Amino acid sequence: MVDLWQFPPFDRIQWTLQRTSVEWILTTGLAGTVTGIYFFTKGLRSLRYLRMIENIPTSKIHAAALGLVELKGRAIPLGDHAIKSPFSREPCVYFQFVVKEKQGPHKWKTVAREQSRDRFYLEDETGRILVSPVGADMHLDKITYSDDTSMPLGSEWNLDRLGLTDFSGARRDMKIEEWLIRPEQDIFVIGTTSLLRYAKPSANPLENLIIRKGDFNPIFLISDKSEKDLSALLRFWIKAGTYGGPFVTLASLGLLLHFFLVRFPDIQEFIREFVRMTTPYKP
Numbered sequence: 001m002v003d004l005w006q007f008p009p010f011d012r013i014q015w016t017l018q019r020t021s022v023e024w025i026l027t028t029g030l031a032g033t034v035t036g037i038y039f040f041t042k043g044l045r046s047l048r049y050l051r052m053i054e055n056i057p058t059s060k061i062h063a064a065a066l067g068l069v070e071l072k073g074r075a076i077p078l079g080d081h082a083i084k085s086p087f088s089r090e091p092c093v094y095f096q097f098v099v100k101e102k103q104g105p106h107k108w109k110t111v112a113r114e115q116s117r118d119r120f121y122l123e124d125e126t127g128r129i130l131v132s133p134v135g136a137d138m139h140l141d142k143i144t145y146s147d148d149t150s151m152p153l154g155s156e157w158n159l160d161r162l163g164l165t166d167f168s169g170a171r172r173d174m175k176i177e178e179w180l181i182r183p184e185q186d187i188f189v190i191g192t193t194s195l196l197r198y199a200k201p202s203a204n205p206l207e208n209l210i211i212r213k214g215d216f217n218p219i220f221l222i223s224d225k226s227e228k229d230l231s232a233l234l235r236f237w238i239k240a241g242t243y244g245g246p247f248v249t250l251a252s253l254g255l256l257l258h259f260f261l262v263r264f265p266d267i268q269e270f271i272r273e274f275v276r277m278t279t280p281y282k283p
Contacts, residue, residue, distance in 0.1 A: 025256065032252030036245045043241015046234040049137075049221055052190055053231055062126035064193050064209065068217055071189045072227075073124035075131075075181050082183045083118055086158045087145065087176055093120035094133050094181040094222075096140075099164060102173040111174075112162045119210070120181075122189060127206050130196070131189065131222075135213035138179060139223035139230060146175035181224065188227055191220045 056070045064071060075093045077083070082091035096115035100108040121128040145155070155176065164174065181187060192214030200208065213220040223230050 029252045029256035032255070033249050036247070036249030036252060038245070039241045039248065040245030041241070043238050043243075043245055045137075046237040046241065048219070049190070050231060050234040050238065052219055052221075053227060053234070056190070058227070060126045061122065061124050061129050061206065064129060064206075064211075066193050066195070066209075068214070068219060069191065069193050069211070071122060071124075071129070071211070073122040073128075073187070073189075075183060075185050075187050076121035076123045076128060077183055078119050078121060078130075083116060085178060085180055086114070087155055087178055088143070088180075090180060090182065092116075092180045092182050093118070094138075096138060096179045098177045099159070099162065100175050100177070101164075102175075108175065111164060122187070122211065127204075129193070129206050130210040131191075132210055132212040133222060135218075136191070136220045136222045139221065139225060139233065140179040140181065141224060143178045143180070144175060145178070181222070185224060188223045188225065188230060189221070191222075192217055 052068075053070065056068065058070045058072055059065075061071060061073060077093050082093055083095070084090065085092050085095040085097070087097055094116050097113065098110055099112040101111045103109045115133075117132075117134050119130055119132050122131050123129075159174070189211060191211040193209055193211055194214070196208050196210050225233065
């Protein structure tokens with residue numbers, strides 16, 4: 001057995017890379033690169049949201065103007081009854097769920113996702129306005145169900161509806177993540193106020209307005225957190241994304257580059273020859 005600690009650190013890395021499978025290095029390097037890019041873009045998006053929160057004053061609903069607005073209020077069902085989430089069967093005005101299947105000891109794969117598109121009202125002491133949640137960036141508390149806890153009542157039927165049971169009807173090893181906005185729940189909204197497509201003459205102008213994702217301004221956020229808590233969360237993602245994202249990406253690309261330079265020495269010779277040919281001659 002080789003005692004790696006008798007070699008300098010750089011030689012230990014080279015020895016390890018020479019004996020590591022190409023598949024593992026490619027998977028790790030590419031996954032790290034994609035993850036780093038994702039966190040970086042999430043950090044930039046969080047920075048944009050934080051600037052909006054800090055620069056746009058919170059309005060009362062009766063004073064909402066056309067364009068980008070920031071509102072707080074209670075979520076109210078559009079009709080006489082709230083909708084129900086498919087898995088937990090809880091009354092809500094909005095739901096989103098993700099079903100993940102276990103692929104290994106610590107690996108989960110998303111096999112299904114769904115969200116509601118039903119409109120609901122946002123209400124405060126001055127009035128109510130219609131909200132279309134389609135395309136919103138949701139910041140809601142997550143509820144997780146798994147075999148280790150207890151699957152909600154609607155699990156079996158919904159998993160079968162989504163085609164996630166085998167021919168015998170047995171359920172595979174899965175977990176369900178669910179996000180809800182419940183009736184009367186306080187929420188925070190940044191979105192674009194616009195006229196309904198089929199507006200009708202009304203003494204109350206709010207009846208012809210709707211908050212949605214804008215055609216020219218994609219900023220649309222709905223959160224069940226207070227403005228202070230949401231700002232703190234966004235600051236965390238700004239730091240994690242703008243600093244951690246590039247670091248992970250560069251480290252992953254460096255791993256891939258170093259691996260190929262160590263594993264394939266002829267590439268080293270090619271690079272040296274390329275540098276020699278492109279470097280200006282100095283007598």
